[in-house]
Amino acid sequence: MKLSLRGEYALRALVVLGLNYGEEVLPIQVISERQNIPKRFLEQILNDLKTLGIVESKRGVSGGYRLRLPPEEVTLAAVIRHLEGPLAPVGCVSEKFYTPCTCPDESKCGIRSIMKEVREAIVKILEQVTVAQLCDRVKHLQGTNQAVSDYII
Amino acid sequence: MKLSLRGEYALRALVVLGLNYGEEVLPIQVISERQNIPKRFLEQILNDLKTLGIVESKRGVSGGYRLRLPPEEVTLAAVIRHLEGPLAPVGCVSEKFYTPCTCPDESKCGIRSIMKEVREAIVKILEQVTVAQLCDRVKHLQGTNQAVSDYII
């Protein structure tokens, strides 16, 4: 599982939306500036997340985007799978995007058996972590640093 | 960590060489046929593994390749890192191939903190599994299937 910029931007945008959950809609402009993401590209990505049903938008003057689901219900696995495809390191061990490989016999392939373990390890984390938890981490990390700054002053 | 064909071929070739460890050198032709790998491409890959010091070659009429190190000493992590680059899902959590990301503050980035965990999970497996273990799995898988076939007959 290699996360491209596209996927990374998506997660970063979702954190912003997650932290804003329950409030009014956020314009793309704001998300873009807050996370340093090219606006046009972000537009495309948010659109994609809308198709997936994670995000919803409001048009017009004070329009923008917001989460459609509670942050607790959005797993990183779902987002990444939709945007990037398989989480597995090779196609022949993917559950959702299986593709056969060219080895003589998959059932006797030692590499496949190891890669299955790698896949499990990755999936176990990403299927369990939600946007809500991401937001919590951010809050915690910010809190920590804030405190440190306070001490320094 | 996404394994490209290049990396997959490398591992498959190493299994063949591992199973042959202690014996004479194996010609590319044989490895290529046994694992269904385009010969010219394999050539390039084995060369690369030679540079890394994992494999050695013998030229001439009855030449070929063999492992230079005992299979127990070759970890998948080393091979993949050399051929494919970072194991980490994003550059900003890679130990060996760190690259900064564009987020406003890495130290407060929730995604980074999750991706670190993913990286750890991957590395833990791949740094610990060796070519020798891959070969053992293959032997075991073949043995199992053999037995099953016997029962069927």
Added chain:
DNA sequence: ACTTAACTTGATAAACTCTATCGAGTTTTG
């Protein structure tokens, strides 16, 4: 109604990576 900020959709283009293939050369064995 009309202006304006913002979303929507689809096209496209530059850069890069991946997968392979080729050719010409060098080495070694028998």
Added chain:
DNA sequence: CAAAACTCGATAGAGTTTATCAAGTTAAGT
């Protein structure tokens, strides 16, 4: 000295990634 095999560097075609643009649609506020 011929044959088999490795060596090295170039390169090409396909596909992916990362954007950017233009033209259109929507809806809020006046």
